[in-house]
Amino acid sequence: MSPRALAPALPFALPHRSAVLRMIAVWQQRRALARLGDAALADLGLTRAEAEHEAGRPFWDLPA
Structure with a gap:
């Protein structure tokens, strides 16, 4: 069955290819x-905690 045929049955819209990429x-x-190591994070002005927080965000939680 094609994705277009499945689309009406899905409770949500399928993301466009660009959104998936x-x-x-x-x-x-x-x-x-x-x-990244601590030195590289310091170069970016980030702490280890900030980097871990950002890295722990789900992939669908995109920055604005």
Whole structure:
């Protein structure tokens, strides 16, 4: 069954391809942020706690 045929049965709209690609990019960036060392975080002006908080956000929680 095609995605278009399933769409009316879904209680929500399927995200567009660009939105999915953005979510993947944000997820990858947050994973990279979590792997940074303390010196790199200091260069960015972030604490370890701030980086862990940002990295722990769900991938669908996109920045505005």
